[in-house]
Amino acid sequence: MKDNKEHSTSKAxxxxxxxxxxxxxxxxxxxxxxxxxxxxxxAAHFGVARSVIREACSLLIGSGxxxxxxxxxTYVRVYSAEVIARPMHAAVLLGSSDGKGxxxxxxxLEVGMVHPFARTHTSKEMDxxxxxxxxxxxxxxxxxxxxxxxxxxxMIFAExxxxxxxxxxxxxxxxxxxxVYKVIGENxxxxxxxxxxxxxxxxDCFVAKDQSASERQxxxxxxxxxxxxxxxxNSK
Numbered sequence: 515m516k517d518n519k520e521h522s523t524s525k526a527x528x529x530x531x532x533x534x535x536x537x538x539x540x541x542x543x544x545x546x547x548x549x550x551x552x553x554x555x556x557a558a559h560f561g562v563a564r565s566v567i568r569e570a571c572s573l574l575i576g577s578g579x580x581x582x583x584x585x586x587x588t589y590v591r592v593y594s595a596e597v598i599a600r601p602m603h604a605a606v607l608l609g610s611s612d613g614k615g616x617x618x619x620x621x622x623l624e625v626g627m628v629h630p631f632a633r634t635h636t637s638k639e640m641d642x643x644x645x646x647x648x649x650x651x652x653x654x655x656x657x658x659x660x661x662x663x664x665x666x667x668x669m670i671f672a673e674x675x676x677x678x679x680x681x682x683x684x685x686x687x688x689x690x691x692x693x694v695y696k697v698i699g700e701n702x703x704x705x706x707x708x709x710x711x712x713x714x715x716x717x718d719c720f721v722a723k724d725q726s727a728s729e730r731q732x733x734x735x736x737x738x739x740x741x742x743x744x745x746x747x748n749s750k
Contacts, residue, residue: 528569531560535570536579539590550580550588572658576692578685582662584649613694613743616687621736623684624668628728631671632720640720642670647717651710657699660706661692667713671720698739701746708738 535556538544550556556567571588574580581591631639649663665688672681699705712735719728 527562528566528573531562531566532570532573534560535574539579544590546590548590549586550590552587568658572661572696573693575658575662576689576696578689582658584659613697613747614740616691616694617736617740617743620684620687620691621733623680623687624672624732624736625729627672627675627677627680627684628716628720628732629725630675632723632725632728635671635674635720635723639670639674643667643717643720646670647713650713657696657706660709661695664695664709664713665692694739694743697746698742701749702742705742712738 535544535550544550550571551559553564553567553571556571557564560567571580571582575582575588579591581589583589646663646667650660650667653660653663669681669685669688672684675681695705712731716728716731716735719731
């Protein structure tokens with residue numbers, strides 16, 4: 515019982531800190547394009563552990579307010595309509611079907627995107643995918659880097675199939691999807707390895723310009739996540 519209480523307190527604390535950071539950005543204390551203080555400095559400022567700051571920043575990166583620039587720190591993203599209107603805490607309020615619904619919607623969108631991308635991608639786009647995949651595989655235990663790199667991987671093919679509406683929908687869904695990943699990652703020890711293995715396979719499908727295999731890989735990946743969050747919900 516004590517462990518559960520401590521976990522709940524910690525969870526509430528990082529949500530509180532995330533809200534405080536968000537409010538500071540909206541007040542103009544940190545401007546779009548500005549780098550935030552280091553984790554150590556933020557932890558001292560808010561009087562919390564670095565792990566709490568890391569969780570809060572991860573949530574805000576997933577929601578689209580902040581962005582992680584590998585090797586350079588965390589920055590406030592440039593404002594856009596979707597960032598201002600984003601539901602930052604939506605994933606924290608996951609009900610019995612919300613997580614599955616988000617994943618299913620992503621799958622439906624992506625199935626229609628990977629097929630043309632596998633056929634028409636350029637060498638430049640494949641170089642971008644390779645860099646995103648490398649960032650995933652070299653995440654060094656920092657889940658925020660892993661999740662942001664995974665998002666970049668998916669947005670690369672989504673943004674290069676001449677479907678701006680689909681790409682925008684996927685971008686908005688990712689604001690909540692990152693938090694779904696956090697839930698899965700905290701409860702499924704095989705999650706990280708599965709994510710890395712399946713993205714390597716998807717990349718290989720693109721290299722081979724195998725449209726059918728690309729579609730299957732997206733379905734298998736998203737369905738694996740759906741199964742994982744279903745198992746977590748059933749265990750509660």
